[in-house]
Amino acid sequence: MSLELKGIEKKIGEETHIYSTDLKFEKNTINVLLGSTLAGKTTLMQIMAGLDKPTKGEIWFNDQNVTGVKVQKRNVSMVYQQFINYPNFTVKQNIASPLKITGIDNQEIDQRVSKVADLLKLTPMLDKKPNELSGGQQQRTALARALVKDSDLILLDEPLANLDFKLREELREELPKLFKDRDCIVVYATTEPSDALLIGGYTATLLEGKVIQHGKTLEVYNKPNNLDSAKVFSDPPMNIANINKKGEICSLLADNVTWKTNLNLRDGNYKVGIRPHNITTYKEGKNSIEISGKVLISELSGSESMIHFTNGDLNWVSLSEGIHQKDVGEETKLFMNSDEFLYFDNNDRLVGNV
Amino acid sequence: MNKTVNQKAWFFVIPVFVLVAFNAIIPLMTVVNYAFQETFGNNQFMWEGTRWFKQILVSERFHAALGRQVLFTLIILVIQIPLGIFIALNMPKEGIGVPICLVLMSMPLLIPWNVVGAMWNIFALPDIGFLGHSLNAMGFDYNFTQQSGDAWFTTILMDVWHWTSLVVLLSYAGLRSIQPAYYQAAEIDGATRWAVFRHIELPKMKKVLTIAILLRFMDSFMIYTEPFVLTGGGPGNATAFLSIDLVKMALGQFDLGPAAAMSLIYFFIVLTVCWVFYNLMMRNESKS
Numbered sequence: 001m002s003l004e005l006k007g008i009e010k011k012i013g014e015e016t017h018i019y020s021t022d023l024k025f026e027k028n029t030i031n032v033l034l035g036s037t038l039a040g041k042t043t044l045m046q047i048m049a050g051l052d053k054p055t056k057g058e059i060w061f062n063d064q065n066v067t068g069v070k071v072q073k074r075n076v077s078m079v080y081q082q083f084i085n086y087p088n089f090t091v092k093q094n095i096a097s098p099l100k101i102t103g104i105d106n107q108e109i110d111q112r113v114s115k116v117a118d119l120l121k122l123t124p125m126l127d128k129k130p131n132e133l134s135g136g137q138q139q140r141t142a143l144a145r146a147l148v149k150d151s152d153l154i155l156l157d158e159p160l161a162n163l164d165f166k167l168r169e170e171l172r173e174e175l176p177k178l179f180k181d182r183d184c185i186v187v188y189a190t191t192e193p194s195d196a197l198l199i200g201g202y203t204a205t206l207l208e209g210k211v212i213q214h215g216k217t218l219e220v221y222n223k224p225n226n227l228d229s230a231k232v233f234s235d236p237p238m239n240i241a242n243i244n245k246k247g248e249i250c251s252l253l254a255d256n257v258t259w260k261t262n263l264n265l266r267d268g269n270y271k272v273g274i275r276p277h278n279i280t281t282y283k284e285g286k287n288s289i290e291i292s293g294k295v296l297i298s299e300l301s302g303s304e305s306m307i308h309f310t311n312g313d314l315n316w317v318s319l320s321e322g323i324h325q326k327d328v329g330e331e332t333k334l335f336m337n338s339d340e341f342l343y344f345d346n347n348d349r350l351v352g353n354v
Numbered sequence: 355m356n357k358t359v360n361q362k363a364w365f366f367v368i369p370v371f372v373l374v375a376f377n378a379i380i381p382l383m384t385v386v387n388y389a390f391q392e393t394f395g396n397n398q399f400m401w402e403g404t405r406w407f408k409q410i411l412v413s414e415r416f417h418a419a420l421g422r423q424v425l426f427t428l429i430i431l432v433i434q435i436p437l438g439i440f441i442a443l444n445m446p447k448e449g450i451g452v453p454i455c456l457v458l459m460s461m462p463l464l465i466p467w468n469v470v471g472a473m474w475n476i477f478a479l480p481d482i483g484f485l486g487h488s489l490n491a492m493g494f495d496y497n498f499t500q501q502s503g504d505a506w507f508t509t510i511l512m513d514v515w516h517w518t519s520l521v522v523l524l525s526y527a528g529l530r531s532i533q534p535a536y537y538q539a540a541e542i543d544g545a546t547r548w549a550v551f552r553h554i555e556l557p558k559m560k561k562v563l564t565i566a567i568l569l570r571f572m573d574s575f576m577i578y579t580e581p582f583v584l585t586g587g588g589p590g591n592a593t594a595f596l597s598i599d600l601v602k603m604a605l606g607q608f609d610l611g612p613a614a615a616m617s618l619i620y621f622f623i624v625l626t627v628c629w630v631f632y633n634l635m636m637r638n639e640s641k642s
Contacts, residue, residue, distance in 0.1 A: 051538050072541065080535040082535050086554065087554070087557040089553065101543060101545070
């Protein structure tokens with residue numbers, strides 16, 4: 001079983017929503033589509049589902065061309081950002097709704113519904129209507145509707161975006177377990193890099209209607225093949241600084257911070273991408289580099305401190321564990337872990353990471 | 355924190371109170387005043403107690419007018435609500451058709467009520483009116499000024515023309531607020547068109563439909579201007595709905611006492627029905 005997009009393109013009028021895209025998703029995998037709003041995640045999913053037709057290109061499922069085959073004939077489930085349930089059905093009827101049309105006998109429907117309800121902790125709410133439930137429970141119901149039929153393809157379009165923080169954390173941890181041991185392909189669209197890391201599997205990074213990179217989630221994260229992919233897969237945003245390399249010495253162009261590298265690169269100017277959590281108030285890693293800056297904002301959240309500071313003409317973001325109170329305007333010292341630097345050339349392609 | 359008592363806020367209520375007093379409370383109390391007394395010339399009044407109320411409640415004339423009124427309102431609701439929903443479902447959802455349809459739909463609502471009556475009066479005249487003449491040319495014996503069936507037909511047609519748009523606009527607004535994802539989910543489930551209507555569109559339109567039914571009930575139950583201009587309540591008393599009958603009694607016969615009692619009963623009926631209906635709908639809302 002596999003889902004393959006071959007040269008998919010989507011234009012609405014003169015506007016291109018999806019540029020020529022090739023993607024292949026294998027059986028029993030979870031695939032994350034990661035990109036900001038309007039990156040084309042939803043459009044791509046609707047094309048995969050058969051809810052929308054591509055302007056160009058073909059969709060193959062199980063080595064069959066299914067381009068233009070309607071969604072009803074494709075055995076697809078979809079969960080949306082909004083909690084989509086039938087408003088006048090009870091939770092039980094809602095979960096059963098995708099099965100009703102298939103002609104499965106009622107006894108089996110009941111069996112399957114109670115199994116899925118159990119899995120999603122909905123059993124006590126089976127006789128309630130969706131608007132009597134909390135947002136989290138409503139989305140669980142929608143998930144149950146998607147899981148109850150044995151779909152070949154389950155599409156989740158930012159399913160956690162409308163939930164509050166706690167419910168989101170809770171459901172996010174359950175999601176990978178729900179799809180384990182299922183004979184299907186799961187596609188999960190999200191704007192949050194942390195979702196992708198937690199869910200694992202494979203990730204495709206999207207930017208403005210283009211798939212930039214597709215591969216195993218950790219590989220995409222650790223080795224973004226270009227700057228855009230790295231930016232998409234970094235939250236808070238990645239720090240990008242221009243550097244000069246001469247011999248084994250690298251230096252920031254805007255400041256006199258220098259460090260040694262053993263990268264085998266030609267001398268010249270490069271860009272370095274530094275994730276916020278690799279700039280900290282304490283030393284980390286063997287090759288820690290000191291950088292000084294003037295504090296712009298310092299945000300404390302639970303067990304983390306995010307410090308925005310300026311150095312040279314750049315605004316930097318750092319993310320340290322623990323509570324580190326800094327005053328606005330304070331001159332401060334921070335440490336960059338140069339082991340985690342990503343080096344890009346002038347065409348924004350990744351040329352090296354240590 | 356210490357809260358200090360400050361009653362000055364009541365001053366802000368005074369303008370509203372004065373306004374409501376002039377447009378509702380004082381006129382209503384005048385009517386109440388008339389309803390319990392016999393009125394003679396020179397502003398002489400005699401206490402009559404509940405006599406007028408008893409008289410109205412058993413009067414055949416009131417029963418007949420109420421019967422006509424209830425029948426009219428029922429027919430109006432049965433035609434306009436489904437028709438309005440049907441038109442709303444078939445209206446375009448995007449493109450140039452949307453503003454065109456919306457403007458077309460709003461037109462009847464913008465025409466003054468007496469103009470609507472006059473328009474339809476001329477339109478339906480059997481000799482020179484387009485509708486009346488055409489119907490007669492087609493072989494129907496149509497004359498709304500003489501045959502009560504025709505008068506009813508014309509009045510209902512006029513009201514449908516005038517007010518269905520309101521139901522359409524409300525339903526359309528309700529439909530447009532349904533997120534496209536609902537339709538997609540239904541498509542994935544393989545739901546039929548009817549199931550989409552029954553299980554998505556109708557429940558999602560419930561609130562606006564409640565408003566539509568309430569408004570259409572109130573307006574049609576209190577209808578006066580259009581039938582007054584169109585038929586004047588005739589032929590005979592065939593289209594003399596409650597308000598037309600009331601005006602006849604009050605200003606035609608100058609029976610101020612019974613007319614005042616009748617208006618209070620009339621007012622009470624409208625209020626009760628609206629209250630019961632609203633509460634029923636809202637209770638269902640909180641239950642489901």
